[in-house]
Amino acid sequence: MPAETVPLPRLVPTPLPGGQVEARLLRLVDRIKNDDALAFEELYRLTRDDVARTLFHLTGRRNDLDDLVQETYVRLLRAIPAFRGESQFRTFLYRVCSNVALMHLRWWRRRREDLSDELPEQVFGGVDPERAAQQAQATRLVHRALDTLSAKKRVVFVYHELCGMGPEDIAQAVGSSYNTVRSRLHSARLDFTKAMKALVQLEVQP
Amino acid sequence: MRHETERLWALAADELPLEDLRYVQLHLDDCPECRDALEAVHLARRTLNAARGSTPAVVWGPTDAKVGALVEKRLRAVSRPRWVPALTGALLVAAAGVVAVVAWPGPGPVEVPPTQPPLVEVVVPRPARVEMARGLTRVAANLEPVASGMTLGTGDVLKTGVAGKAFVRLPDASHLRLSAATQVALTRAEERDIALTVSRGRVAVRASHQSRQSFVVHAGDVVIQVMGTIFSVSNEPEGVEVAVSEGAVQVVAGESRRLEVRAGQRLFVDGRTGRARTGRLTPVIEQELGEVQGLAEAVTSAEQQAVVAAPGGSAPGRVSALPRLSVEEARARVVEPLEGATAPLPGASPPPSPVAAPAAPPQGVVTAAAPGEPERWEGPGTLFPSLAGGAFRGVPAFRDEGASAPAPQRSAPAPEGPTSEEGDWAALPKPGAEVAGPKLNDEHEPQKAAPLVTEVAPASAEKAPSPVEKAAAPGEKASAQKPQPRSLEQLFLEKAEASLEKGGCERFLAGLEDIALDGTEPAQVARVLRARCYETALRPRQAMAEYAKYLEAFPKGRFADEARAALGR
Known part of the structure; x- marks a missing residue:
């Protein structure tokens, strides 16, 4: 396939958020700026599952997840006064997540001895056991393949492929340009495909 | 190869424009390698789709409490x-x-x-009262905010938010501490009959020694029967946990099992299997129990005086x-x-x-x-x-330092963790309070701690007042022959310093932080006591952070040398 003759494919933008949810989050942010602890509690309840899932995919580790969630919300609380509504709040939140995850990933990769840590446990509410087992297996494979990516590629890949964010929002969330994000994403896709293929072959082999 | 994969991903993700789609499909017909590559992409996407919905199992109770405590602190x-x-x-x-x-x-x-008439006869029952409240609400038709000093009665249901915390004095002079994200019902709040129902979260109780008919705590299927003691009960989806720091409680779990939990023990009853396991008290629990004990003693002391x-x-x-x-x-x-x-x-x-x-x-x-x-x-x-x-210095303060003070810090910025984010990512506003102390030198021996708080010994004319005494009454020419009335802060600091040797200094950490934040002379002592406490507890990272805070606030303070030595400067 003569690659040079075909332009790079367009990436799918982020789906529009539910207006009510976004408006509610923005109202909560206004209240938090006035030191309203109850507003932060509500925001925490609304977003904590999403934050935990995102951090889980970004880092692939369960053991430290509670600490990461905690760190994320502490940083979020500090960062909220600087939020001026120039992006969606979810993008802003993911920016905090990515900073926390990046810090953790780089720290953790210096501690390779932790590789023996057990893989995460997941909750599969409302699905039958067979499907839950498949999901657990898929998650395990995905995280092992993600471990082969660099930290920055991993963040971009997870945000696009697992969190459904478009490149513009990812660029805001990670503080890079659109082209950088697109380049990292394509590179990450290549690496991920290779890694996944190798992992599946390993799984098939006795 | 790279662009092939990009377009194959785009094909699989329906991202290809129509003209490219036709071209790629035509090419696939003639290229077996590309078909294999496309199959690999489909495999990767299928796996991603399957993994997308997986949700990690987070035990939200402790996480909620930690986040709440940190938010409250902030x-x-x-x-x-x-x-x-x-x-x-x-x-x-x-x-x-x-x-x-x-x-x-x-x-x-x-x-x-x-011969004095016993005070028992002159006491009039006193309703339950909220001593301190933050983020506390009463569950009624709507959530009603509850403020300090408000009286409570039988049937009231209290709920703390994720950043909430409260102390309640019960009619029998027992004291109750509600952690963040806790809901508890005062099923019976009478002078001689107390029953609490913990729906979720954790409460710490310092039960008084009054004679009464009963004092029971219900948490799920578990019933805790109380004598005079200090204990905590938590009710989370995973199960019920009972921890005792003084005395003993009887725990009825299931139909006929009756277990006794004694001081220093922690009992966990699994919510699904009903299986009971025992363990030791965690620092967080010890901190909470210490807080409720400290507050109860302070209130009781005031009343008895x-x-x-x-x-x-x-x-x-x-x-x-x-x-x-x-x-x-x-x-x-x-x-x-x-x-x-x-x-x-x-x-x-x-x-x-x-x-x-x-x-x-x-x-x-x-x-x-x-x-x-x-x-x-x-x-x-x-x-x-x-x-x-709602504010009282010296008594274990109205804050929850369970995560930041005594609890083991396992968060991402661990001792070997990064201290800054990479510049490529746009950094969010950095917290000013975070102190990245130098790495621990394992061979560093903490200096022999000099006494910070001098006991007010029977004063002699020759003995100069201690620095703390000076701080307590600046500018006052104290007579050497008169005992210096000590402030609450002094008493608290003395107790905290004594606890460095006796053990249990963690329970003073919250109060010390409260004093240390004021920037006054006792704040120096409080900050250094916190650092020494962490050193005693073999938590050097926190100790160094405390020393760094000290130097930041008091660069020429009287413990500056000690702080610099600890930080290796």
């Missing part, structure tokens, strides 16, 4: 200046009352005359507000100075100083006026006036 720091003046005023008001009791000369320990100070145990206007005291407690009220620290000089007769620092020991110290001397008690409510206002 918001509290932001709003601190608003109540600092009120606190200062409250302490000054407390000084007047306490000096009247502590500084008045007396012959030493005085036993309450056995009021009783003893009044002739015949009846301070005008105060009796009706007193807790019910047992005969044993009344007999046990032997008035003794606090570990040699409060004994007045023989023959010394210091007049009560209007500018003296407040001096109400938070640990149940009972003092009395000398027989025949005029009563110096100034009236009700002056010992701990700030309690009702």
Whole structure:
């Protein structure tokens, strides 16, 4: 396939958020700026599952997840006064997540001895056991393949492929340009495909 | 190869424009390698789709509590200046009352005359009352905010938010601490009958020694029967946990199992299987139990002082507000100075100083006026006036440091963790409070700690007042022959320092932080005590952070050398 003759494919933008949810989050942010602890509690309840899932995919580790969630919300609380509504709040939140995850990933990769840590446990509410087992297996494979990516590629890949964010929002969330994000994403896709293929072959082999 | 994969991904993700789609499909027909590559992409996407919905199993209860505590700490720091003046005023008001009791000369320990009518007879029941509240609501038709000082009754259901915390005094003089994200119902809140139902979250209880019909706590399927003791109960989706730091409780789990949990033990009853396991107390639990104990002792001490100070145990206007005291407690009220620290000089007769620092020991110290001397008690409510206002320095403070102080820090910035984010990513506003101390030198031996808080020994004319005493009464020419009335802060700092050797300094961390944030002279001592406590607890990273904070606040402070040495500067 003569690659040079075909332009790079367009990436799918982020789906529009539910207006009510976004408006509610923005109202909560206004209240938090006035030191309203109850507003932060509500925001925490609304977003904590999403934050935990995102951090889980970004880092692939369960053991430290509670600490990461905690760190994320502490940083979020500090960062909220600087939020001026120039992006969606979810993008802003993911920016905090990515900073926390990046810090953790780089720290953790210096501690390779932790590789023996057990893989995460997941909750599969409302699905039958067979499907839950498949999901657990898929998650395990995905995280092992993600471990082969660099930290920055991993963040971009997870945000696009697992969190459904478009490149513009990812660029805001990670503080890079659109082209950088697109380049990292394509590179990450290549690496991920290779890694996944190798992992599946390993799984098939006795 | 790279662009092939990109377009194959785009094909699989329906991202290809129509003209490219036709081209790629035509090419695929003639290229078996590309078909294999496309199959690999489909495999990767299928796996991603399957993994997308997986949700990690987070035990939200402790995480909620930690986040709540940190948020509370943050918001509290932001709003601190608003109540600092009120606190200062409250302490000054407390000084007047306490000096009247502590500084008045007396012959030493005085036993309450056995002929005195037992106080049990004059006590009027007192309803449950909220001593301190933050983020506390009462569950009714709507959530009603609950403020400090509000009275409660049977049937009230209290709920703390994720950043909430509250202390409640029960009608039998027991005390209850509600952690963040907790809901508890006062099923029965009578003088002789207490029943609590913990729906979720954790409560710490310091049960009084009053005689009563029953004191039970329900949490899920578990029933805890209480005698006088200090314990906590948590009810989370995973199960019920009971931890005891003093005394013992009986736990009824299931239909016929009755277990006894003793001091230092923790019992976890699995919510699904009903299986019970035991363990040791965690630092977080110890911290919470220490807080409720500290507050209970402070309140009880204030109330008992009021009783003893009044002739015949009846301070005008105060009796009706007193807790019910047992005969044993009344007999046990032997008035003794606090570990040699409060004994007045023989023959010394210091007049009560209007500018003296407040001096109400938070640990149940009972003092009395000398027989025949005029009563110096100034009236009700002056010992701990700030309690009702929700702020009280010295007593384990109204904050939850379970995560930041005694609990093991496992968060991402671990000892070997990164101290900064990479510049390529746009950094969010950095916290100013975070101190990235230098790495721990494992071979670093902490300096031998010099005593920070000097005990007020029986004063002699030669002995110079300690730095803390100076701090307590700046500019005041203290007579060497008069005992210096000590402030609550002094007492607290002395206790905290003593705990470094005795153990259990963690329970003082919250209060020390409270004092340390004020930037006054005692703040230096408090900050260094926190650092030493962390060193004692073999938590060098936190200790270094404390020393760094110290140097930041007091670069020329009197412990600056110690801090620099600890930090290797």
